[in-house]
Amino acid sequence: MSLMSLSRPRLLALSLGLSTLTSGGAFAQLPADLELSGDAAAGKLVANDRAKGNCVACHAMPGAKEPGAIGPVLIAMQTRYPSKTALATQIWDATAKTPEVVMPPFGKHEILTRKEFVDVVEYIWSL
């Protein structure tokens, strides 16, 4: 199909799509080049911040105050996930593995910045 045959809205969509690709927009999957070496202490703050990770809204974690009870307790993570990458994949978009899960896709929907994301992964991995 030649560009001439594309309707105007499609052309617009195409150019918008290209611009998100080139400006490093949202990734549906955990980017392979994301370095998982964050700062656990910073991640702890993100995990407990209502406007950010807010993990504690649903998960009990060691030392977290007034946790919710919707998700499983975050403890002994290194015995539950084969690798840090596997845990990161789950936090990036839990619906990939469990389509009906409630957990928000923290990476895919850019709820967290890349920095916040790797920090949270580091912290949760340490639990």
Add this chain to the structure above:
Amino acid sequence: MKKIHLSLIAAALIGAIATPAIATTPEEDKATFQSYFKQRFPNVPEDDFKNGAYAIDAIGRENWEAIEEFPPYENAISSGETLWNTPFANGKSYQDCFPDGPAIANKYPHWDRQAGQVMTLPLAINQCREANSEKPLSYKKGPIADLLAYMAFESRGQITNVEIPSDDPRAIAAYEKGREFYFARRGQLNFSCAHCHFGNSGTTLRTEILSPALGHTTHWPVYRSKWGEMGTLHRRFSGCNEQVRAKAFEAQGEEYRNLEFFLTYVNNGLELNGPAARK
């Protein structure tokens, strides 16, 4: 084990209700919906679901009952009564539009065959005003909430009884759109209404107990402590959508009216007990 069993039932039910490929009638949806909550909360008497989270939260209930001793919605009821009784500039009044009087909350929402859309009480109030050359009221709070509070108070004890005429495919379509809205994920946080108030109802988000959807439509308008004032059902819908970081729809727009149609229908049989106080 029991928890796993229940969550499996929840998944199956959500599948059955939410998947358009499986055609279910409104009657079937209602039966599924209501029996789910009765199984999930076997200790809640059937006529207590109308009290929302307070039906399942003993401590919250104590506080709520204390608040109900001097209800924060009382001023709204009396302001609403004044509004009801005050004639429009043309000498007519609400009573002329609503000859059955203010106790008509159980007649709404209903399918308006002529207009081909869901008619809600706030919409009918504004149609009445406009027919009498008065400015329409804004739909989320303020005078409309007062008027609705008075009408709800006068309607207390009526039973939710929404009818979906099976001979009008447009009515079924509106219901199905409402149902789809209810089970669709939205917003940056990716939650559907059902994620919190169906499958996870009764669990806690931080320390907040998620109220069951059975009981969500009985008690509007509400004095919500978080608002510090009265608000309408559609105000709450907007707030919920914003909480999941979605753009809210317009109050009394088609989306929320259809949602109200679905949600009130599956609450059929519950007693109306508005206005109410909520956290």
